[in-house]
Amino acid sequence: MTTPGIKDRLGNVGNQFAITMILSFLLSLPVMIVKEGAKWGEFCSIWQTNPIVSFNLIASGLWFYGYNELATMTIKKTNAVTQSVANTAKRVIVIIGVAIVLKESLDPIKLLVIFLLLENFANSPPRAALSASVVSSSTPSST
Numbered sequence: 001m002t003t004p005g006i007k008d009r010l011g012n013v014g015n016q017f018a019i020t021m022i023l024s025f026l027l028s029l030p031v032m033i034v035k036e037g038a039k040w041g042e043f044c045s046i047w048q049t050n051p052i053v054s055f056n057l058i059a060s061g062l063w064f065y066g067y068n069e070l071a072t073m074t075i076k077k078t079n080a081v082t083q084s085v086a087n088t089a090k091r092v093i094v095i096i097g098v099a100i101v102l103k104e105s106l107d108p109i110k111l112l113v114i115f116l117l118l119e120n121f122a123n124s125p126p127r128a129a130l131s132a133s134v135v136s137s138s139t140p141s142s143t
Contacts (some may be wrong), residue, residue, distance in 0.1 A: 014069070014072075016072075017068065017069060017072045021065070021068070071083065071087075074086070088117060088120055091117055092114060092117045092118055095110075095113065095114055095117070096114065
């Protein structure tokens with residue numbers, strides 16, 4: 001968004017996100033057709049006959065869009081580093097939460113992954129830098 005005039009042409013972060021989503025869909029479409037095109041008829045019949053599949057597919061798309069919209073707005077309000085640190089913490093919470101809900105044992109490899117994620121989180125940029133980024137992003141700027 002630093003190219004002169006691009007911010008005016010795009011309007012806001014929401015439009016930038018929409019363009020990114022449309023481009024990613026269009027770029028992945030040929031890959032989908034090559035890899036899964038032969039199963040298109042089977043998918044259409046399952047879509048029409050199984051309401052659980054159609055509901056879950058629509059819900060999954062809406063959750064994906066909502067999550068990415070929220071992430072984009074978070075980056076705009078804070079910065080990419082703050083969002084990355086929060087995302088790392090979220091991953092650790094999800095891994096531990098899923099292990100608890102599914103009553104899985106936390107064998108050594110899983111514990112190693114959790115440890116590495118926590119270590120990454122602990123060694124993220126200093127807390128003072130994060131606090132400064134939150135304070136600077138929350139104060140109104142003259143631009």
